[in-house]
Amino acid sequence: MRAAHGWWMPLLLGLAIALAYANGLAVGFHFDDWHVIQKNPHIRSLASIPSFFVDPDSSSVSRENRLVRPLLLVSFALNYAVSGERPWSYHLLNLLLHWCVVVLVFRIVRDHFWLGDAALPVAAGAALVVAVHPLNTSAVDYITARSAVMAAACYLAAFDAAVRDRRAAGVAFFVLALLTKEIVFTLPLALLGYRLLAPGAGGPRPALRLIGWLAGLGVAGLAYRAILLPPSVVAATHASDVGSWRYFMTGWSAYLYYLRLFLWPNALVVDRLDYPVVRTFAEPQAWASLAGLVGLGTLAWKVRRRLPALSFAFVWFVVALAAESTVFPLAEAVNEHRPYLAMLGLGTAASLGLWHAVTLVAPARRMPAFAAVVGVVACGLGWAAHARTEVWRDDYTLWLDATRKAPANARAWTNAGHAALARGHYDEARPLLVEGQRLAPCYSYALLNLSAVERLTGRLADALRWGDEGVRCNPDLALPHLYRAAALEALGRRDEAIDEARRTTDIDPQAVDAWMEQGRLLEQGERWADAAAAYDGALAADPTLTDAAMDAGVLYHYRLGDSARAAARYRAALAAVPTHYGAHYQLAIALFATGAETDAVAAWRAFVPLAEAIGDQASLARAPARLRELAAPRSS
Incomplete structure (x- = not known):
């Protein structure tokens, strides 16, 4: 009997799952x-x-x-x-x-x-x-x-x-x-x-x-x-005001x-x-x-x-x-x-x-x-x-459903607002986020998303007000500082925005977006070395982030005159994305600038087929003539 249903029962169960899902x-x-x-x-x-x-x-x-x-x-x-x-x-x-x-x-x-x-x-x-x-x-x-x-x-x-x-x-x-x-x-x-x-x-x-x-x-x-x-991470997974009993x-x-x-x-x-x-x-x-x-x-x-x-x-x-x-x-x-595990019993x-x-x-x-x-x-x-x-299937639908079934849940209202914000529906997002903040006045995600909505709709004073409230309520969390930095930047207060972004990475060195924000703001102020260091911070937090590697490489190469360090950043970009077009080009140029002609020629020869495949003659012509000469095929 067992052999008879040894194959068809798993098949039937698989069919039931396939239909339901x-x-x-x-x-x-x-x-x-x-x-x-x-x-x-x-x-x-x-x-x-x-x-x-x-x-x-x-x-x-x-x-x-x-x-x-x-x-x-x-x-x-x-x-x-x-x-x-x-x-x-x-x-x-x-x-x-x-x-x-x-x-x-x-x-x-x-x-x-x-x-x-x-x-x-x-x-x-x-x-x-x-x-x-x-x-x-x-x-x-x-x-x-x-x-x-x-x-x-x-x-x-x-x-x-x-x-x-x-x-x-x-x-x-x-x-x-x-x-x-x-x-x-x-x-x-x-x-x-x-x-x-x-x-x-x-x-x-x-x-x-x-x-x-x-x-x-x-x-x-x-x-x-x-x-x-x-211990701090363990504590964060537990309800702060609810003891074991x-x-x-x-x-x-x-x-x-x-x-x-x-x-x-x-x-x-x-x-x-x-x-x-x-x-x-x-x-x-x-x-x-x-x-x-x-x-x-x-x-x-x-x-x-x-x-x-x-x-x-x-x-x-x-x-x-x-x-x-x-x-x-x-x-x-x-x-x-x-x-889910208890479903065997049920x-x-x-x-x-x-x-x-x-x-x-x-x-x-x-x-x-x-x-x-x-x-x-x-x-x-x-x-x-x-x-x-x-x-x-849809984030907005999922969280609107949650607001209907759990109307006292601040996180449901906030996430519904965030989903509307992600769609660009700012007028829908605002009342949802306001309700989330009303239910939980110091809920950080409600506050920072409110700051984002007001900034994106040009209400910059309100954006900073919500950013200030987010930092006041949650000074030890990283994200409220980053959103306050964005509001300060929108108001033209760049140096304050840089300081706030730095507070973000002081709290959480893995906050990639904050490192990138610092680098961009520092570049605007022509503080090239500090900007490069910020991009390096982003790359350390996420070695697969090619934007950070390339931005740092360009600064080291063209603003700070450190071609060797630039080449290392371009190599990091290629390690993450081996087909990265710009990294192939810049690596060849940086290596040539360091005097490493053999490596530069190898890098250039790797780039040339990529450029020819898309007809990029401008990049091919822009390279130093000596590099092109060294990389040219030798006639026998």
């Missing part, structure tokens, strides 16, 4: 993608892969968002090698990983959940629900949330291997999971829960020694991150929030920064949620012998969310991609419930009846996932 490859970059992928120079070269394992700076250009997730970054680097900043390959890999997760859900439920003759239909139903449930669209459509999908794939593979007593495979997959996302350290708890339920249900149990090894690896994984991440109490309602979205996913929203935080146990949100969880736990305990699969589904749901919904206070209490419970309902209603024809019911449910969920993915 048929519009997924057209989804763009969103939210944190800008600092993890779009602006991150480290993923643009496969040579950077070793740094992903030891340097948190390689994970993001945003100081406050740096993490240690090396395997995730490796996947982004591979995507960049395939499609650059075109998102289709990123989404294709997300969908392939989602398919792997769904196949593992099918395999685990079928083989390990003590279901007897119901194993195949219940496993198929659970896997189909996980495949097309719209609650998973955030994890699948949002590229940076690949961390949840990839971690789940490794976590499930490790669990499956451990239960089968394939210890080497279990350890290997768990190490991969730990290198993807830190939340996976809960795997030993899931295995322990399975082991405790297994004696009454029958079947193999994961070895205690293996669980102990995995627990040790989990602790080592957390220690690895603690060593690499500065408050976050723990809030987490009780978070569990029920995710359960509600699973049962009725009509309130899916990209961001819930406005989710209420519990302050005291006396609040109904705390005690009522705890009572609900205790009730569900009691029910799961009572049916542990008759329905062990349902009991373990509850255990899985609790354990899978524990890292992000208990005592580790994160910046947001809830996030839609977090329940999908199993749903499929098992449908199986028993059909058995009660139509026991004689329960298999075709169950298939029909699951098919109808999967079609409905798949349609909802497709519609939700359509919302994800």
Whole structure:
């Protein structure tokens, strides 16, 4: 029987995913993608892969968002090698990983959940629900949330291997999971829960020694991150005004929030920064949620012998969310991609419930009846996932949707305003940003985007006023200083703008835009050496930034008379983009000026075919006659 469905079930699950996410490859970059992928120079070269394992700076250009997730970054680097900043390959890999997760859900439920003759239909139903449930669209459509999908794939593979007593495979997959996302350290708890339920249900149990090894690896994984991440970065990922106990109490309602979205996913929203935080146990949100969880736990305990699969589904749901919904206070209490790993438990419970309902209603024809019911449910969920993915296709639509569903969320209003600003719709952007700032008066992104809108519409005094407010509210953040510098420049106060841009790079030396702004402003003031140093700062922050390399090279060559240093900058541009036309030309000229005639001739000979291919006779004629003479072919 197993051989009969060994190939068609993965194929069916792949078809279901392909239909539900048929519009997924057209989804763009969103939210944190800008600092993890779009602006991150480290993923643009496969040579950077070793740094992903030891340097948190390689994970993001945003100081406050740096993490240690090396395997995730490796996947982004591979995507960049395939499609650059075109998102289709990123989404294709997300969908392939989602398919792997769904196949593992099918395999685990079928083989390990003590279901007897119901194993195949219940496993198929659970896997189909996980495949097309719209609650998973955030994890699948949002590229940076690949961390949840990839971690789940490794976590499930490790669990499956451990239960089968394939210890080497279990350890290997768990190490991969730990290198993807830190939340996976809960795997030993899931295995322990399975082991405790297994004696009454029958079947193999994961070895205690293996669980102990995995627990040790989990602790080592957390220690690895603690060593690499500065305390300030760790603190930035946590809610500043929410302690562990408050976050723990809030987490009780978070569990029920995710359960509600699973049962009725009509309130899916990209961001819930406005989710209420519990302050005291006396609040109904705390005690009522705890009572609900205790009730569900009691029910799961009572049916542990008759329905062990349902009991373990509850255990899985609790354990899978524990890292992000208990005592580790994160910046947001809830996030839609977090329940992705827990979907094994939720999908199993749903499929098992449908199986028993059909058995009660139509026991004689329960298999075709169950298939029909699951098919109808999967079609409905798949349609909802497709519609939700359509919302994800456009940044403006995504964030306007968030303002409607979470109107008290300042970040939603701000990001909707930023999306309108990016489109050039300034009149639409302004009221959205004003509302974001009203909800959170010192929210830095609302303030700096308001400054940008006013500057772009010529209201320069207002632009500086918002820039001043951004710096006053957030003096230790880099970006508010850069936006204030832009307002000062627009007002003609160049020296003040330079000082403000320098404050930006003092705070964050990786702020490439601030280095480039300094260089441009310093050039305007004919401060050539300082401008070249600023461009060098940009190049140090992003070695792939050819504009910085070329601007510095031109200054060293033509303004400062340092042709050797200029040649080094042109070589840096060519290292980033080997076909860079201007770098080929300028390198030959700079090398010739240093007296390195052999190298200059080689560089010129590399340039000539490029110029001839586009008919650029002017550049060919402009080169020093002696260089052209040396590079000319010798007659035999």
